Amino acid sequence: AQRVTQPEKLLSVFKGAPVELKCNYSYSGSPELFWYVQYSRQRLQLLLRHISRESIKGFTADLNKGETSFHLKKPFAQEEDSAMYYCALSEPSNTGKLIFGQGTTLQVKP
Amino acid sequence: GAGVSQSPSNKVTEKGKDVELRCDPISGHTALYWYRQSLGQGLEFLIYFQGNSAPDKSGLPSDRFSAERTGGSVSTLTIQRTQQEDSAVYLCASSLVLQTPAFFGQGTRLTVV
Numbered sequence: 001a002q003r004v005t006q007p008e009k010l011l012s013v014f015k016g017a018p019v020e021l022k023c024n025y026s027y028s029g030s031p032e033l034f035w036y037v038q039y040s041r042q043r044l045q046l047l048l049r050h051i052s053r054e055s056i057k058g059f060t061a062d063l064n065k066g067e068t069s070f071h072l073k074k075p076f077a078q079e080e081d082s083a084m085y086y087c088a089l090s091e092p093s094n095t096g097k098l099i100f101g102q103g104t105t106l107q108v109k110p
Numbered sequence: 111g112a113g114v115s116q117s118p119s120n121k122v123t124e125k126g127k128d129v130e131l132r133c134d135p136i137s138g139h140t141a142l143y144w145y146r147q148s149l150g151q152g153l154e155f156l157i158y159f160q161g162n163s164a165p166d167k168s169g170l171p172s173d174r175f176s177a178e179r180t181g182g183s184v185s186t187l188t189i190q191r192t193q194q195e196d197s198a199v200y201l202c203a204s205s206l207v208l209q210t211p212a213f214f215g216q217g218t219r220l221t222v223v
Contacts, residue, residue: 014128034210043113044201046212086153095209096143096158103152105156 002027004087006101013077014109021072021104023061023087032088033063033070034098039083047072047085057081077108111128112136114215116202122221123192131187135204142185142213144177148198156200159185160208192222 003026013019025031033050048056050063051071061072070087087101115134123129127212135142155169159179170176174192179185189196200218203211 029183043216044203044214046177046210049210088153090210096141096160096165096211097155097169098145098210099113099155 002031002089002091002099004089004099004101006085006087008104009102009108010105012107012109014103015079017074018108019072019074019077019081019108021085021087021106023070023085025068025070025089027068027089027091029040030065030092031083032092032095033060033061034088034090035061035070035072036088037042037082037083038086038087038099043088077106079110082108114202114204114213116218117217119216120219120221122162122223125194126191127223128188128190129192129199129220131189131220133185133202133204133215135183135185136213137183139204139206140182141205141208141211142179143203143205144185144187145201145203145214146198147201147208147217151198153201156187158208178187188201189220192220194222196220197222 001010005024017041035047038044059074086103088098090098117132145157147153157177158169161182162179175189176185201214203214205211
């Protein structure tokens with residue numbers, strides 16, 4: 001069955017420290033992977049997608065098919081990065097349907 | 111407005127009553143998606159529309175849930191005979207073509223008492 005696992009409910013780091021939000025997936029095939037972010041009292045929004053190989057707000061994520069992981073990383077956390085982060089996957093043939101992980105709250109302390 | 115708009119923002123209803131949730135997508139967006147966010151289940155896919163048709167209804171939790179979209183624009187999610195487990199934030203998103211949604215609405219917080 002398709003599944004996305006984010007093992008950490010809460011990740012707390014100090015400003016300037018590196019951040020890695022973990023995401024593992026279960027899927028037989030080549031899914032598309034995404035990270036979404038929801039800042040406090042704001043709307044859920046797409047942060048980045050693996051096919052774009054982009055860096056958004058200093059965040060990057062590499063798809064590791066061998067480890068079935070798609071961890072989100074940032075070398076130096078900022079206080080404004082504090083938010084809820086969701087990892088998600090979709091089937092290439094059914095891009096309208098996302099399967100989300102349970103989310104990780106990132107707390108960046110001053 | 112420029113974003114996806116949902117109404118009402120909050121809805122409190124009594125168990126057993128029917129509710130209708132509305133989503134106004136971004137103008138010109140042909141694809142529309144419904145998700146819900148609850149404490150117990152996290153973010154769950156419900157249904158999506160391409161134009162007025164819904165190719166994938168697999169996420170609707172039960173036959174009490176239905177959705178329609180008319181004129182390729184506004185969509186309504188209807189929950190009949192609401193139950194307490196229906197309490198959640200219902201999110202809508204839209205996109206220009208069928209693809210991973212980037213723009214979500216602010217959600218409708220449904221509380222069934």
